[in-house]
Amino acid sequence: MSLLDRLEKQKTSVAEENATDVTAANKNVYIDEYADLKERVHRDFIEKVNQQDLSLLDIKGDKEEELLKIMESLIEVKAPHVSRTERSRLLKEIYNDVMGLGPLEVLLNDNEVTEIMVNGPHRVYVERKGKLVLSDVVFKDNTHVMNIINRIVSQVGRRVDESSPMVDARLIDGSRFNAVIPPLSLVGPSMTIRKFSKKPFTANDLIKFGSISPKMVSFLEACVKGRMNIIVAGGTGSGKTTLLNVLSSCIPNNERIVTIEDAAELQLMQDHVVTLESRPPNLEGKGQISIRDLVKNSLRMRPDRIIVGEVRSGETLDMLQAMNTGHDGSLTTAHANSPRELMSRLETMVLMSGMDLPVRAIREQIQSGLDIVVHQSRLKDGSRKVVNITEVVGMEGDTITLQDIFTYRVEGVDSSGKMKGSFTATGIRPNFVEKLASSGILVRDDWFAN
Template sequence: MSALMLDERTKPASGGRLVTAGGGAVTLPIDDFVERVRLRMTVNSVEPTPSAVLASVRAEPGAALLGEGTLRQVADRLIGEMIGAGGLAPLLADPAVTDVLVNGIEVWVDRGGGLRRATGQFGDASEVRRLAQRLAASAGRRLDDASPFVDAQLADGTRLHAVLPPIGREGPYLSLRTFRRQTFTMDELIARGTFDPGAARLLASIVAARIPFIVTGGTGTGKTTVLAALLSLSPPAERLVVVEDAAELRLAHPHVVALQSRLSNVEGAGEVTLRDLVRQALRMRPDRLVVGECRGAEIVDLLGALNTGHEGGAATLHANSPADVPARLEALGLLGGVPRAALHALIHPALRVVVHLQRDSDGTRYLSEICVLDAHPEQRTTVVLTAWRRGTGRAAAADQLEMLIDDRGVTPPRPSGPWRFVPGKGWQ
């Protein structure tokens, strides 16, 4: 018997049961009811708009006996499953959430203080699989048994990675990194404790002096956030050309040109790599060339550009410490076919400053060190010299960094006293 009547005070959840208002004489799992509506919409090729979903729910046999509140609850669930992020939608809409991870049916959330378990999102693994496949399809990617993993970017900028069984043994596994359009200013980062005013002045001077720099750190340390804040200090007359794998950098600047790489399609054609885009960017008259994240052979083209008059460039790089940066650059250079000695010959005149970030176990992100990249006296390796360190301020290479800033016509920041920053001129 499929005729149903539900008390409007009842709030069915995934896996729950629809019951009669009279005490349960007629019961039916809500999953069955939802699946019938979904199947009928698919067979009839109904576009899953909110109004069409609600109309389909009301047209289902027995739905006329349900309360209006229940019909809308069922419609909301279907809308979430068919055109939204399902049970993950409220989490992704939370401004505090940075990552949402799904292991089978378990959901974990990071709100900046480490991962915490969330509850009540999915009824079974098949629901997670459907969500993963739909999200992948919305990004133009294929996710099925023949192609069991996907890395894509959703329309709102959220980064999606998904793995299906049997590759994911206890899967499906979903990893969603949310995209926030907010760009933090230097003052806001100071207020958050990312760095102190003295470090902010030094960083702003580096930008004003057009010294090429690289922001380093581990995953989730805030490299993109800090890079965006620093580049937003660039003079308004400058043209910034940004190259990224995933569009994450949002700069508070009036002249930004953004390029994004593209994966190949199912036929294996149409790929556009970061290396391709760096070469194209050089023909676009950039005042500053920015690579969102160096992870491959594009480092060779970036270093080449910074060696041929394209000053003020910047990038981010995964590294556990500033001392690891030369080895990381070597590894990426080898991917581009550049020998170790030749790569170090490119590094010294190209990249001069490392801005290193860290993240504590409680989720706090902060500037750890500002370092100078210098050449070994034998010109065969690159050495990392600390100019500023959290907690102590000025370090051994502080004079060397200030000389770099001064040589480019910018006044280095004063250790104390009143000051104001003028873009392109430094501290006045």
């Protein structure tokens, strides 16, 4: 039986455990005594494990039961006076501190929490249903937070220290992780964890959440199967990666897919997938492999599809060149506030490659490479919506021309504070519809009827 199962069986009535009320002062004394007891049991457990030459790394292996018995016996000896409920709590917290992610375990196991933000040891915020709230989770001190950060980054071969005080990584479940430590962070070690669903969201899930309409899903599915080049744009936390995952699921299973990311987050279900991840420099400042290096290398890997988690700088040029040289059906994401603004951002990012290209040449690369811009936004009520599906039409003079195929129109706010609106087709048929039809992809006229 697992530890968590045993803890569940040890539940007792709160009323029985708290027969008498205590004053605020007594509560503070109790909290201090509990923290002191927890620290002593924790310290003695580590000493005993070291004496018996056991490895904490074997907690998921054959030695799990042995390690848990040591912990339980120490609690029995050190805390005979506390209730069964408090012993269970003590056991669970020490287990999380030693073998898990400490106080974060509670939040990571809460399905309603989508993002965790640690601002130093005593202020931990979470996002629930699109809203930020202060949680009651706290760490003991800065050292406690640093121990958890180091445990996370060491699992994926990353490092964080004063010489490299920022790090991107991922948790075992694929959740996105970022940490910034002093001297850059003045409030103490800070963490941000973007949780991802253990089961990848599907298009039906997005429809159920009200993020997109069925017609828009059908259209985008046809575009992916018809090998249109698509970029998903939006702000931070707008759901770009989730939507990219859904679009990627439409790729036929017989195609070879190469994914390129800073920290691997995409959860593709296809059989033929090669996942590439960038690498930061080592202690000597050498060995860095950038997204741009991986995009260039992917062209030699005979990909049917190239999926870049996000373009941020010079790799944009290489991605556009791939789209323009036979790698149709490529997908990526970028930060932008609108499809029109995305065009300007792409120009800027191409110039960050160091290539001194004329602006017109860059715009021609963009308009010939990209077919569709899907713009996603997080509204004021915390909901995420696909607010534009826009076709990149071509050039008029020196200007890239765009036309909206679908839009989301905000119509107000209801009594509960939720945004009201509707997904609307503009009535415009994309210019590439004939190309899709000639490839055997079903395109229905009623998708575009407004």
